[in-house]
Amino acid sequence: MRKTLYLSFGLIVLFFVSCKTEPKAVEQKPRIFPEYNVVLDELIRSKDGVIRGVDLNSQANIITKAETKPPSEVAPDFLYFEYEIDSTTNYSVTYNLKSDSLDEVEVQINCTDCDLTSKLYNDLKTYYEKKLPNPTEDKGYVVYNCFEGQRKPFVVSLTDNSTPTTGIINLVIYRDK
Secondary structure: OHHHHHHHHHHHHHHHHHOOOOOOOOOOOOOOOOOOOOHHHHHHOOOOOOEOOEOOOOOHHHHHHHOOOOOOEEEOOEEEEEEEOOOOEEEEEEEEEOOOOEEEEEEEEEEOOHHHHHHHHHHHHHHHHHHOOOOEEEOOEEEEEEOOOOOOOEEEEEEEOOOOOOEEEEEEEEEOO
């Protein structure tokens, strides 16, 4: 009887030892903007469109398909999304619509790491300078104007509203009127 008990106990221990699973490797997505901080991959998301894979004049259903989660707030004239990148950085995206047509996009980036905030701000400036050259700077605002080909004119406004303890970057993209 003891031999059977010891044999059963040994088989159970052997079973649990053999069931040890190896950690799976985390699958890395290919970078969209490898020349910039990895956070820009999350913020801008796509080389298509003005930002996040959408263009001005897009409809609400196209915007919600481009986003990775449902909006935090919805109204007939806006969609609001909140995202957390990590424990130090989060951001919100507000899409303002006029007659179910995207009129303006507001992105606010909040970060408790002031060095990262400075890097992100400079990366955003460089990204939009390459996409929309000849920006103007005035009173802390960097403004990029687009008058390209078939697109209707639009403006990208970038500001760093950081405090000594919190980084705050505002990015607003709107139709030029």
